[in-house]
Amino acid sequence: xxxxxxxxxxxxxxxxxxxxxxxxxxxxxxxxxxxxxxxxxxxxxxxxxxxxxxxxxxxxxxxxxxxxxxxxxxxxxxxxxxxxxxxxxxxxxxxxxxxx
Numbered sequence: 119x120x121x122x123x124x125x126x127x128x129x130x131x132x133x134x135x136x137x138x139x140x141x142x143x144x145x146x147x148x149x150x151x152x153x154x155x156x157x158x159x160x161x162x163x164x165x166x167x168x169x170x171x172x173x174x175x176x177x178x179x180x181x182x183x184x185x186x187x188x189x190x191x192x193x194x195x196x197x198x199x200x201x202x203x204x205x206x207x208x209x210x211x212x213x214x215x216x217x218x
Contacts, residue, residue: 182218186210 144152168183169176178184190207197203 182211182214186214 164187168181168187171181176184186207189210190203193199193206194203
């Protein structure tokens, strides 16, 4: 019963919007608005990881993640390469943790 209940709770929020929105014609402003949802979700996740430490604002000089995010962000903007961005991020945080 628990497995069925958790399956239902997981399944319904994903399927019901698809079933409902599949039958509706959204206006142009609604479609434009929905285009920003993935960006907003990603910004919220990354922002929380970068700026919060144990539920409070992390101090900037001691926050290695923010410092490592700067070259990573620049790589993402300049190259538009996911692999390059991930590699720069990993190497940046690795070097900072080794030497700081």
